Amino acid sequence: MAGVRVGRDGVLVVPASRLEERSAAITVSTGIAALDQLSGGIPRGALTEICGPASSGRTSVLLSLMARMTQANEVCALVDASDSFDPHSAEAAGVELKRVLWVRCSSATRSTGATGNLKFENFKISTSQSSVSPCLRVDAYGRRKEQMSRVEQALKAADLLLQGGGFGLVVVDLAGIAPDTARRVPLTSWFRFRRAVENTATALVVLEQEPYAKTCASVVIQLSAISSPLSVKRPTRQPSHAALLGGLEIHAEVVRDRQQRKPVRSAEARWESRAQFAI
Amino acid sequence: MFAAIYIPDFLVEAILRLQPELRARAVVVMEGTAPLLRVIAVNERAADAGLEPGMTRLQAEEHVAACMGVLVMRSPEQEASARAALLDAACGFSPRVEDTAPGLVVIDLEGLERIFGPAAKMARDIARRCSEIGLEAQVAVTSNPDAAIHAARGFSGVTVIPEGREAERLAMLPVDVLTVPVASDTQKSKIENQNSAELLDTFERWGVRNLRALAALPEVAVTERLGQAGLQWQRMARGQTRRSLHLVEPPARFEESCELEYPVESLEPLSFLFHRMLEQLCARLAARALATNELTVTLGLDPVEDESLVNQKSEIKNQKCFCRSLRLPVPMLDPKVFLKLLQLDLQAHPPGAPVVKVSIEAQPAEPRRTQNGLFQPSAPEAERLEVTLAKIQSMVDGQRSTDEEQRVGSAEMLDTHRPDAFRINRFATVGPAALSRAEAKMSRVPHPDRGWKGGNVPVIALRLMRPPISAKVVVRAGKPVRVECEPVQGEIAWAAGPWKASGGWWSEKPWAREEWDVCVGAACYRIYRDAKGWFVEGIYD
Numbered sequence: 001m002a003g004v005r006v007g008r009d010g011v012l013v014v015p016a017s018r019l020e021e022r023s024a025a026i027t028v029s030t031g032i033a034a035l036d037q038l039s040g041g042i043p044r045g046a047l048t049e050i051c052g053p054a055s056s057g058r059t060s061v062l063l064s065l066m067a068r069m070t071q072a073n074e075v076c077a078l079v080d081a082s083d084s085f086d087p088h089s090a091e092a093a094g095v096e097l098k099r100v101l102w103v104r105c106s107s108a109t110r111s112t113g114a115t116g117n118l119k120f121e122n123f124k125i126s127t128s129q130s131s132v133s134p135c136l137r138v139d140a141y142g143r144r145k146e147q148m149s150r151v152e153q154a155l156k157a158a159d160l161l162l163q164g165g166g167f168g169l170v171v172v173d174l175a176g177i178a179p180d181t182a183r184r185v186p187l188t189s190w191f192r193f194r195r196a197v198e199n200t201a202t203a204l205v206v207l208e209q210e211p212y213a214k215t216c217a218s219v220v221i222q223l224s225a226i227s228s229p230l231s232v233k234r235p236t237r238q239p240s241h242a243a244l245l246g247g248l249e250i251h252a253e254v255v256r257d258r259q260q261r262k263p264v265r266s267a268e269a270r271w272e273s274r275a276q277f278a279i
Numbered sequence: 280m281f282a283a284i285y286i287p288d289f290l291v292e293a294i295l296r297l298q299p300e301l302r303a304r305a306v307v308v309m310e311g312t313a314p315l316l317r318v319i320a321v322n323e324r325a326a327d328a329g330l331e332p333g334m335t336r337l338q339a340e341e342h343v344a345a346c347m348g349v350l351v352m353r354s355p356e357q358e359a360s361a362r363a364a365l366l367d368a369a370c371g372f373s374p375r376v377e378d379t380a381p382g383l384v385v386i387d388l389e390g391l392e393r394i395f396g397p398a399a400k401m402a403r404d405i406a407r408r409c410s411e412i413g414l415e416a417q418v419a420v421t422s423n424p425d426a427a428i429h430a431a432r433g434f435s436g437v438t439v440i441p442e443g444r445e446a447e448r449l450a451m452l453p454v455d456v457l458t459v460p461v462a463s464d465t466q467k468s469k470i471e472n473q474n475s476a477e478l479l480d481t482f483e484r485w486g487v488r489n490l491r492a493l494a495a496l497p498e499v500a501v502t503e504r505l506g507q508a509g510l511q512w513q514r515m516a517r518g519q520t521r522r523s524l525h526l527v528e529p530p531a532r533f534e535e536s537c538e539l540e541y542p543v544e545s546l547e548p549l550s551f552l553f554h555r556m557l558e559q560l561c562a563r564l565a566a567r568a569l570a571t572n573e574l575t576v577t578l579g580l581d582p583v584e585d586e587s588l589v590n591q592k593s594e595i596k597n598q599k600c601f602c603r604s605l606r607l608p609v610p611m612l613d614p615k616v617f618l619k620l621l622q623l624d625l626q627a628h629p630p631g632a633p634v635v636k637v638s639i640e641a642q643p644a645e646p647r648r649t650q651n652g653l654f655q656p657s658a659p660e661a662e663r664l665e666v667t668l669a670k671i672q673s674m675v676d677g678q679r680s681t682d683e684e685q686r687v688g689s690a691e692m693l694d695t696h697r698p699d700a701f702r703i704n705r706f707a708t709v710g711p712a713a714l715s716r717a718e719a720k721m722s723r724v725p726h727p728d729r730g731w732k733g734g735n736v737p738v739i740a741l742r743l744m745r746p747p748i749s750a751k752v753v754v755r756a757g758k759p760v761r762v763e764c765e766p767v768q769g770e771i772a773w774a775a776g777p778w779k780a781s782g783g784w785w786s787e788k789p790w791a792r793e794e795w796d797v798c799v800g801a802a803c804y805r806i807y808r809d810a811k812g813w814f815v816e817g818i819y820d
Contacts, residue, residue, distance in 0.1 A: 032737050054802035059740035059820040074656045075708055084742040086817065087690040087701045093738040097690045101668075101706045104686040105675055157671045164667040166659025166708075175820070176742065201657065225801060245775050245796040245803065247739050248819065273737040275819075 025218070028169070028203055031064035035221070038269040039254050042169075043218055046258075047194045047204045049211050052223035057250035058175055058207050060093075060273045061223065065205070066169065067094035074168030077101040077161045081154035082147075082176025101167075105153040107146040147181040155189055158204075162196040168203065175207040182212055190216035211255065220256040225249065226270065247274035280388045280398060281524075282405055282420045283427035284369060286361075289382025290320035293361035294351050296413035297537050297555050305330065305348030307339050319353060356536035356638075364412045364563050366529040371408060371566035372401070377424070377524040383431075385424045387524055402437045412562045413555075421445055426518040429456050429490075445518025450491035454482050457490075457515050474508055481505065490516040533571070534640040535559050542581040542633030546625055552637055553621055557614040560641045570610035571641040574617060576625075577602045579636030601630035608707035609661045610644040616662045623669040627676065658708040668706060696782045697790060698816070699743060739819055741805060747814035750806065759813075762799055762806065767815055773798040777808075 027041030042048050042065060052058050066076050067090075076099060078085060083104045087097055151174065158172045174182050190213040197204045206213065211220050226249040252269045286292050290308050295301055305325035309316045316336040328346035330339060336350075343350055358381065365384055369376045372395065375387035388401060395401045398420045409416035419430035422442035426449065430438045433452035440448045458475040481504075487493050493516040501509045514520050535556040543549055564571060578601045605620055647661075659667075672687045685703035693700040750764035761770050776795035783789045792809040796819070803819040 054818050055820055057737075057739075057820065059742055060737050063740045064737045072656065075658050083745050084817070085690075086699070086741045086743045087692055088699075089738070089740040090690075091692055093740065097692070100689055102688065102690055102703070103671055103675060104703075106686060153675050156674060160667050160670055164659055164663050166657055166664065168656055245739075245819070248803070271737065273739045275739050 026201075028065070029068055030061060031068045032061065032271055034269040034271040035061065035252055038252060039219060039221060039257065042203050042205060044201050044203045045198055046218035047190070047197060047206065047213060047216055048219040048221070049206050049208060049213055049217045050221050050223065051208050051211050051255075053209060053225075055248060056223040056225050057248055057252075057273055058223055059089075060248075060250070061221075061252075062171060062173075062205065062207055063090050063093035063095055066090065066100060066171070067096075069169050070096035070099040072168075073099070075099050075101070075166065076169040076171070077103065077167045078171045078173060079103045079105065079154045079157045079161070080173050081105045081150045082173070084176050085173070101161075103154075103157045103161075105150045105157070107149045144178070144181055147177050148184065151177055151181060151185060155185065158193065159196070162193065162200075162202065162204065165200060165202070168201065169205065170197075170202055171205045171207065173207045174212075175209060177208070179209050182208060182210075185212060187214060187216065190214070194218075217256065218258040219254065222253045222255050224251050224253075226251050245275050247272055249273075280420060280422060281424045281427045282372075282386045282388050282402060282418060283379075283424065283431035284365065284384045284386070284405060284409060285417045285419075285428070285431035286365065286382035286409075286414050287417060287432075288320055288322050289361070290353060290358065291322045292382070292414050293358040294354060295322075296361055296364070296559060297357065297535070297552065299413065299555075301349060305343065305346045307343060307348060307350050308353050309336060309339070309350055310353040324348070351540075352538075354536075354538055356538065360535050360559075361414060363529065363532070363534075364559060365409070365414060365416075366527070367533075367563040367566045368405070368408045368412050368414075370529055371568075372405060375524060375526055376529070378527045378529075379428065379525075383428065385427060385524055388420065399437070399439045402439055406437050408566060412566070413559055421518070423518065423521055424524060425515050425520045425522065429515065432456050440518075446490075446494055446516070449516065449518055450489065450494070452490050454487060454490065454493055454512075454516075455479055457512050478505065478508060478512060531643050532640070533560055533563055533643060534638065536636070536638040538579075538636045539634065542635050544633045546622065549625075549634060549637065550618065550622060553639070554614065554618050556637065556639050557617045557621075560639060561612050561614045561617075564612055564641060564643060567643075568646070569643040570612040570646040572607045572610045572644040573642040574605045574607075574621070575602065575640045575642075576605070576621060577636075577638040577640075578630050578634045579638075580630060580632040581635050582632070600636075601632075601634075603628060607665060608705060609647045611662055611665075612646065613662050616666055619666050620669050623666075623673050627673045661708065664706075664708065696780065698780075698792075699745075741817045742820050743817040744815060747807075747816045750813045750815050752806065752808070752813040759795055759797060759806065762797065762804075762813075762815070764815055767799055767802075767804055769799045771797045771799055 025043035025046060027043050029036050029041050030039075050058050050061055066078075069076055071094065078100055080103060083106065085102060085104075090100070091097060154172055154174065158170060161167060161170050193204060194213075194216040206217075211217065211222075249270065249272050252271075291306050294306065294308060303324075305328050306322045307318055307325050307330055308320040310319045311317050314336075318330065318332050318334040318336075318339050320332060321330045324346070325342075325348055328342055328348065330342045330348070334342075339350060342348070362378070362381055365382070366376060366378060369384045369386050373386045373388060373391060377385040379385055386405070388395075388398070391401065392398070395404060402418045402420045406416055406418045409418075417431050417435055417438075419427045419434060419438040419440070421427040421430055421440040422445070426440065426445040429449055429452060430440055433449070433456045438448075458479065482493065487496070493513055496513060498510065498513065501513050505512075511520070537552060537556065539552075560571075580599060580601055582599075603624055605617075605624060611617070668687055675686045687706070688703040689706045690701045691704050693702055744766075748764050748766065750762050750767065752759045752763075753761035758774055759771055760774075762768065774795055774797045776797075777793040778795075779791070779793050781789070781791035790809070792807045794805060794807045794816075797804055797806055805816045805819065807814055807816055
């Protein structure tokens with residue numbers, strides 16, 4: 001190889017110009033043209049964060065992405081920390097549910113003896129607060145503890161899925177987890193995920209309210225709803241039973257993108273998502 | 280050409296299959312009920328130490344203590360498993376197999392040279408296959424089955440006798456090698472055994488010690504004094520007998536059993552036993568080119584005596600056995616995967632009492648054959664996926680009482696208008712070939728009831744709250760104007776509804792509700808009212 005020489009003690013010295021160039025990431029279309037044009041798609045072998053407050057369109061983007069991938073015969077995994085996935089919405093978006101592994105995290109834990117004792121008296125189950133009437137779920141500490149348990153399950157499940165490999169898309173849905181709980185996830189966990197998915201064909205997507213993975217994420221997309229929900233165009237003074245939720249107008253901004261040179265100003269895109277019954 | 284497989288000390292080998300660590304020690308197999316226990320079999324090390332069949336327990340214990348051996352009880356289940364394993368190993372070479380006696384099998388190798396190679400190679404392969412299933416065998420290949428049996432019983436290791444040289448090679452073997460113990464308890468077999476004993480006694484008195492001496496006797500004299508039985512023995516000594524095999528069709532039942540010497544309370548020591556049993560099962564299945572898609576584990580339990588240890592479930596107290604069945608999505612043949620799945624399952628569903636007996640049965644199935652396309656996306660490997668799913672399942676499973684509360688799998692919509700009606704199915708990788716053309720086409724056709732549109736317009740999604748959150752809703756002029764509950768609180772800026780839905784009026788669980796889409800702050804929610812009050816069902820996102 002030209003330019004390469006053998007230095008002292010037989011060490012191979014390669015000039016910087018010969019160092020391996022990182023190849024362009026293979027991306028997957030989200031199914032939303034405006035978002036694909038903005039971000040170039042979701043990269044494989046990398047961690048992507050899709051952030052935004054409630055009703056900002058995160059789940060709609062996710063379902064559109066899953067629909068694209070499942071229709072291309074790829075297998076997806078959804079780690080649902082708050083058990084909020086709606087199969088009905090997914091099917092309406094075109095997701096092939098047979099190709100989606102759904103992991104519904106719970107707050108109930110199961111423990112056996114430390115040595116795997118087979119006797120029944122060591123078989124303990126701690127009841128979850130989710131089995132208690134929701135009206136009574138007002139204790140903030142208890143809620144945070146429950147959410148943390150779900151987050152722990154979600155992270156462990158995601159780790160197992162990434163180590164197992166073979167999935168085209170692994171989604172960790174933390175959108176229903178309060179920010180003060182989700183911020184407790186150590187950066188080492190995100191780094192571990194990033195390393196686990198590197199050099200694989202798996203796209204790792206995290207749905208959340210704020211970006212938590214810091215520099216571990218290759219792409220961070222911030223979503224927000226622009227205005228009040230679209231309604232089918234009717235006279236303004238309409239009775240409520242004549243109104244219909246038409247959809248949401250979504251605004252997206254790429255906050256970070258390691259795949260491309262950082263733009264001078266944040267790139268933005270807008271699109272409309274429609275309710276399935278309002279078309 | 281015929282091959283005979285002989286397992287010396289078969290009763291001992293049946294025990295050592297699942298406890299290979301005892302091979303280096305003197306092993307004595309006992310039978311009977313206390314205090315009339317007697318030695319029925321010993322291995323070579325025990326025989327060198329002076330132990331022999333017929334000894335009482337006290338006599339055996341003295342010798343065993345001196346040579347640091349071990350006394351074990353006879354296990355009919357393990358003998359049956361060993362016999363079945365030997366047949367499976369033999370059937371891996373030829374379908375024409377004779378189950379001559381416990382630990383003795385004869386295979387017809389006629390015409391198999393083109394498949395397995397020359398006779399010597401076949402014999403070595405047979406011995407190696409027996410070793411893989413935990414049995415140390417002596418193998419002999421000759422031109423007739425009886426000579427093969429005698430050579431296998433008389434010579435250790437692998438023996439190949441060319442045709443016509445049977446008499447020469449068998450000459451120095453003792454006469455008692457001609458007796459083949461018959462396991463059955465029929466009257467005929469008892470008579471045969473008695474005749475054999477009488478012939479041996481006669482030859483002993485005549486000074487006929489080996490087969491050469493027996494072969495040298497005049498035929499007429501042998502016939503006059505000992506009858507046809509004696510003549511038959513002489514022909515066997517000369518290697519001149521010809522007969523057909525009594526072919527057997529080995530049952531397609533793959534089961535390994537083991538009784539424990541003392542009750543086991545923890546999973547770790549059982550894991551070692553599971554590992555060996557699963558290895559043996561997989562070896563037997565592999566010998567017959569099969570895999571398995573279901574494992575059934577039956578644990579014999581020690582009755583629970585301490586009342587304080589019994590939970591409210593009284594049936595645990597009286598339970599004699601505990602049965603778990605592992606159903607696999609595809610046929611597999613990996614003992615490590617099976618062991619991991621079994622461990623995870625028992626950790627999640629412990630038997631509730633100490634274990635005294637273990638039995639594992641594998642349902643045979645055709646091995647899966649998949650051809651991945653060059654341009655098809657990759658999918659998780661079935662074995663790794665199964666272990667991953669089992670680990671995740673054990674982690675997220677709560678108090679699951681019905682199949683509808685499954686927490687890991689793929690969702691399937693139910694054919695009903697009831698909200699949030701779905702079922703979780705076992706997840707398995709679905710290749711494109713698994714969907715018929717009709718199914719693949721239908722999956723892209725809009726369903727009129729479900730409002731699927733597809734195309735380039737993204738569909739807004741609903742994030743559900745499970746269970747729905749009870750809320751206090753202020754209604755004015757029939758329209759909700761304020762919501763108060765833990766995640767949602769505030770004035771309703773915009774509302775659409777009510778949309779009434781109902782169903783199941785003919786069933787025991789009718790439902791009816793009134794749905795609203797409302798905006799509180801910057802978020803849009805779906806709320807509903809039914810007979811129990813107002814609830815927040817989900818949030819549009």
